[in-house]
Amino acid sequence: MKLNYIAIRVKNMDESLKFYTENLGLKFIEEKSYMPGERVASLIDEGTKQKLNLMYYAEDCKLYTPWKEDGVELDHLSFEVEDAKKTFDELIKGGAGVAWDLVERKTDDGVFAMGFVKDPNGIWIGLRSQSHNKND
Amino acid sequence: MKLNYIAIRVKNMDESLKFYTENLGLKFIEEKSYMPGERVASLIDEGTKQKLNLMYYAEDCKLYTPWKEDGVELDHLSFEVEDAKKTFDELIKGGAGVAWDLVERKTDDGVFAMGFVKDPNGIWIGLRSQSHNKND
Numbered sequence: 001m002k003l004n005y006i007a008i009r010v011k012n013m014d015e016s017l018k019f020y021t022e023n024l025g026l027k028f029i030e031e032k033s034y035m036p037g038e039r040v041a042s043l044i045d046e047g048t049k050q051k052l053n054l055m056y057y058a059e060d061c062k063l064y065t066p067w068k069e070d071g072v073e074l075d076h077l078s079f080e081v082e083d084a085k086k087t088f089d090e091l092i093k094g095g096a097g098v099a100w101d102l103v104e105r106k107t108d109d110g111v112f113a114m115g116f117v118k119d120p121n122g123i124w125i126g127l128r129s130q131s132h133n134k135n136d
Numbered sequence: 137m138k139l140n141y142i143a144i145r146v147k148n149m150d151e152s153l154k155f156y157t158e159n160l161g162l163k164f165i166e167e168k169s170y171m172p173g174e175r176v177a178s179l180i181d182e183g184t185k186q187k188l189n190l191m192y193y194a195e196d197c198k199l200y201t202p203w204k205e206d207g208v209e210l211d212h213l214s215f216e217v218e219d220a221k222k223t224f225d226e227l228i229k230g231g232a233g234v235a236w237d238l239v240e241r242k243t244d245d246g247v248f249a250m251g252f253v254k255d256p257n258g259i260w261i262g263l264r265s266q267s268h269n270k271n272d
Contacts (some may be wrong), residue, residue, distance in 0.1 A: 001161040001223070003181035003188065005144045007211040025137040045139035048183040052139065055211045073259050074210035075143040075191040087137070123209050 005042070007049035008074060008123060011067055013039050013056040015120045024079060024089060026052060026124070038060025052077070076116065076124035084113035084129035091117045091125075099124045109133050141178070144210060144259060147203055149175050149192040151256045159227060160215060160261070162188060173197025183262035188213070212252065212260035220249035220265035227253045227261075237259045245269050 010016035020026045026043040033039055037058035044051050057064040081087045088102045102115030110131035116124045147153035156162045162179040167176055173194035180187050193200040217223045224238045238251030246267035252260045 001218075002184050002216045003160070003162060003186040003213040004184060005186065006188070006213050009209055009211045024139070026139060048138050048140060048187075049188065050139040051184075052142070052143065053211070053214075073145055073257055075145045075189070077142050077143050078140040078189070080138045080140050082137075121209055 005053050006059070007040075007053035007055050008052045009067075009111070009121070010020075010056050011121055013054060015042065016056075017041055018052050018118050019096075020052065023094060023096075035061065038063060074123060076126050077119075078126040078128070081127050081129050083131070084115055084127045087127050087129075088115045088117060091127075096125075097122075102127075141189050143176075143189035143191050145194050145203075145257070146190045146263050147257055149177060149190060150190075153177055154192070155232075156188065157254050159230060159232075171197065171199070174199060206238060212262050213255075214264070216260040217263050219267070220251060220263045222249045223263050223265075224249075224253060226263050227263075232261075233258075238263075 009085070017028065020043055021028050025045070027046055029042040029044055031039060033135065037060050040055040041054040041056075042051065043054065073084045079087075085102055085104065092098060097118035099116035099118045102113060104111050104113045110133050112130050114126065114128040116126050119125050153164065157164050157269055161181075163182055165178040165180055167177045173196050175192040177190040177192075177268065178187065179190065179237060215223075221238055228234060233254035235252035235254045238249060240247050240249045245264065245267050248261065248264070248266050250264040252262050255261050
């Protein structure tokens with residue numbers, strides 16, 4: 001038994017593809033369609049090997065259901081970044097919504113920072129970083 | 137930038153932990169809590185390295201929101217298995233709901249089978265297998 005990937009639904013494939021590849025650095029593998037009105041894009045983080053599929057259903061696709069903003073089954077996607085404050089600010093500047101404001105906390109050897117932005121579908125994207133002081 | 141894991145929300149942590157570890161073979165790594173009323177369980181597929189976190193929020197947790205069955209942001213989790221028909225039947229027998237009935241299709245060298253069951257939270261779990269004839 002193998003867990004291959006997790007798939008999320010998107011309202012607009014091109015918008016979401018751009019967000020996850022250009023803004024969040026995932027690599028596009030391929031796009032397929034298994035039935036009329038369906039688009040499936042496969043993405044991967046080549047470092048951690050995590051796979052994410054984006055699923056788009058047109059209104060005439062038999063898997064289509066009306067979009068609801070308030071689903072809770074998907075909690076968030078977690079990204080580790082060099083500098084969470086920097087990435088957070090860049091994504092907000094690029095049009096992403098704020099889900100949970102960035103918080104910074106001093107740790108023994110640097111700063112831990114964490115915040116959440118919203119992807120084009122309202123999905124929470126966690127950003128976290130831990131800086132390390134260069135002093136001995 | 138690294139995608140660490142994807143986190144899904146669960147209504148009942150023990151029920152979901154049992155389902156994903158005992159029924160679907162993921163390995164439990166650890167459970168943590170970062171705020172009152174929150175439980176976070178980390179799971180991994182040691183073969184494919186896919187990581188899944190289960191998030192539980194009690195009603196007095198500040199991240200709690202009422203559960204809605206009809207969220208669409210999470211599409212499905214995809215598992216590759218030895219024999220999709222066998223696993224599908226076992227999971228249904230074990231109490232999982234049917235999301236999309238199992239379909240089998242003859243291929244050049246065997247049978248491709250695919251079906252979807254529902255996890256304890258209604259999340260679609262894809263099961264697929266490809267058998268290969270032993271003839272030359």
